[in-house]
Amino acid sequence: xxxxxxxxxxxxxxxxREWAARAxxxxxxxxxxxxxxxxxxxxxxxxATNMVATxxxxxxxxxxxxxxxxxxxxxxxRALLSARGNSGVILxxxxxxxxxxxxxxxxxAKGFAAGLRAATDAATGAVAVPTAGTxxxxxxxxxSAAGKAAPFGLVSASRAAAEAASEAVAAxxxxxxxxxxxxxxxxxxxxxxxxxxxxxxxxxGSVSTGALDLLExxxxxxxxxxxxxxxxxxxxxxxxxxxxxxxANAAAAADLRHRLTALGDSVVIIGSRAAKDVTTFNxxxxxxxxxxxxxxxxxxxxVHRISVTRFDDTLGGxxxxxxxxxxxARHHQAPVPEEPQRALVVVTAAASMRAFLQGEGCRTATAAxxxxxxxxxxDDGAASVVVxxxxxxxxxxxxxxxxxxxxxxxxxxxxxxxxxxxxxAVAVHDPEREFDDDVTAMAEAVEACRTGExxxxxxxxxxxxxxxxxxxxxxxxxAARDLADRLCADGAELLTVLPGAGSxxxxxxxxxxxxxxxxxxxxxxxxxxxxxxxxLLLGAE
Numbered sequence: 053x054x055x056x057x058x059x060x061x062x063x064x065x066x067x068x069r070e071w072a073a074r075a076x077x078x079x080x081x082x083x084x085x086x087x088x089x090x091x092x093x094x095x096x097x098x099x100a101t102n103m104v105a106t107x108x109x110x111x112x113x114x115x116x117x118x119x120x121x122x123x124x125x126x127x128x129x130r131a132l133l134s135a136r137g138n139s140g141v142i143l144x145x146x147x148x149x150x151x152x153x154x155x156x157x158x159x160x161a162k163g164f165a166a167g168l169r170a171a172t173d174a175a176t177g178a179v180a181v182p183t184a185g186t187x188x189x190x191x192x193x194x195x196s197a198a199g200k201a202a203p204f205g206l207v208s209a210s211r212a213a214a215e216a217a218s219e220a221v222a223a224x225x226x227x228x229x230x231x232x233x234x235x236x237x238x239x240x241x242x243x244x245x246x247x248x249x250x251x252x253x254x255x256x257g258s259v260s261t262g263a264l265d266l267l268e269x270x271x272x273x274x275x276x277x278x279x280x281x282x283x284x285x286x287x288x289x290x291x292x293x294x295x296x297x298x299x300a301n302a303a304a305a306a307d308l309r310h311r312l313t314a315l316g317d318s319v320v321i322i323g324s325r326a327a328k329d330v331t332t333f334n335x336x337x338x339x340x341x342x343x344x345x346x347x348x349x350x351x352x353x354x355v356h357r358i359s360v361t362r363f364d365d366t367l368g369g370x371x372x373x374x375x376x377x378x379x380x381a382r383h384h385q386a387p388v389p390e391e392p393q394r395a396l397v398v399v400t401a402a403a404s405m406r407a408f409l410q411g412e413g414c415r416t417a418t419a420a421x422x423x424x425x426x427x428x429x430x431d432d433g434a435a436s437v438v439v440x441x442x443x444x445x446x447x448x449x450x451x452x453x454x455x456x457x458x459x460x461x462x463x464x465x466x467x468x469x470x471x472x473x474x475x476x477a478v479a480v481h482d483p484e485r486e487f488d489d490d491v492t493a494m495a496e497a498v499e500a501c502r503t504g505e506x507x508x509x510x511x512x513x514x515x516x517x518x519x520x521x522x523x524x525x526x527x528x529x530x531a532a533r534d535l536a537d538r539l540c541a542d543g544a545e546l547l548t549v550l551p552g553a554g555s556x557x558x559x560x561x562x563x564x565x566x567x568x569x570x571x572x573x574x575x576x577x578x579x580x581x582x583x584x585x586x587x588l589l590l591g592a593e
Contacts (some may be wrong), residue, residue: 149174186228187240300353343464472591
């Protein structure tokens with residue numbers, strides 16, 4: 053009978069935090085080298101970057117002092133909202149699998165193996181078409197090895213998982229043609245092995261080097277060699293990565309998976325497997341029709357936090373990934389062209405904003421009139437139309453856009469949670485761009501614009517970010533300053549202020565003075581005052 057290895061044999065919240073910190077540190081130090089191995093499903097060199105970002109979102113800045121079960125539940129939720137790219141989304145789903153099974157304050161070897169199995173199954177189930185030779189293959193090997201070694205203790209189970217993962221990574225070139233052509237191992241699988249080896253080091257103090265040895269052997273590849281590797285069969289024809297959060301139920305998410313599989317590939321949809329009511333799903337797909345991928349989500353729930361990446365094929369047919377970022381808005385009066393080639397329709401009920409947007413060259417509509425306005429834009433000579441819409445008009449806009457497309461007209465919609473985000477999209481609109489590129493830039497502008505509100509309550513003024521009350525202040529100026537600080541602290545070049553009902557010039561002036569003093573590099577602009585709630589709406593770009 054094998055003697056259990058020396059080390060900590062129970063995993064609790066403190067060890068989980070130490071494990072996460074060690075994994076983040078090791079992956080960060082070797083991030084660039086792991087990224088350079090990335091050739092599947094797209095040679096976009098961001099696998100480790102996405103996984104580090106996901107772990108940081110999950111475990112850094114969370115609620116202090118939580119026991120293991122609530123710690124993991126919170127971490128999985130934070131990862132779900134922040135995951136980007138295939139590798140980040142899969143890692144977030146693995147955290148969800150752990151959280152679903154690790155439901156006590158301490159986990160032994162048997163529980164560790166059960167959690168790793170649940171994490172692997174959850175991640176595999178989230179991928180529409182699992183592929184051999186990827187992170188999923190490596191996770192399967194690790195979970196199987198942990199299960200076999202569990203009778204000999206947590207250290208033995210964790211070491212067996214890490215060693216099996218390393219062996220599985222070494223075998224990936226023989227399973228995936230894209231890896232064999234490039235002479236590299238799978239980047240996602242290698243990063244997962246680094247994470248598992250970080251646990252062994254956390255439990256024992258000894259350093260495992262299997263993953264880093266593999267990395268060193270495959271570090272000889274140059275950037276040009278990365279770009280020459282074509283995408284795997286089935287992916288080469290798709291030019292964009294689309295990702296968004298979907299508020300819907302599990303049945304709608306399952307239906308969306310089928311729809312997106314028909315539109316493109318690399319479909320991954322993650323969320324809580326146990327959820328039966330409305331919940332949040334992170335949706336990822338590679339497509340050519342950006343609008344159709346987004347509208348497929350709108351048909352099935354509420355879509356927000358949209359991210360669009362273009363796989364740039366301009367370098368001699370090579371594939372690289374370049375994310376298009378929204379530039380700070382600079383709003384100038386722009387007359388509507390006499391013969392518009394591309395029209396923008398912004399859906400808003402605010403009369404003051406309709407006048408402002410029309411001055412910016414946009415057409416405006418309400419939920420009730422958007423169909424007629426879109427048709428009028430085509431009748432007036434527009435070759436294409438983009439509709440920027442709020443959540444209350446999603447379905448009306450979807451019907452209008454689908455009607456236009458049925459008549460072979462080029463149209464797309466971009467959901468914007470607030471009119472400030474719509475203004476950010478208008479600021480980067482360029483009618484000289486290709487249609488898809490313009491839609492991409494505007495969608496990225498919406499995503500890059502973070503918003504918050506000051507709402508007047510019965511006794512105080514609430515600071516609200518992402519529908520969560522972050523602070524309650526005794527007066528509106530204090531609330532406005534607090535909100536501005538929260539938005540600017542996350543990085544901002546431009547702060548847009550939209551005063552609402554009950555606001556006044558004194559509040560806006562005090563806010564402007566505070567931003568100029570506390571955040572001197574942040575530009576501030578004010579939109580026309582509205583006549584509805586909230587008291588104050590801020591957008592940071």
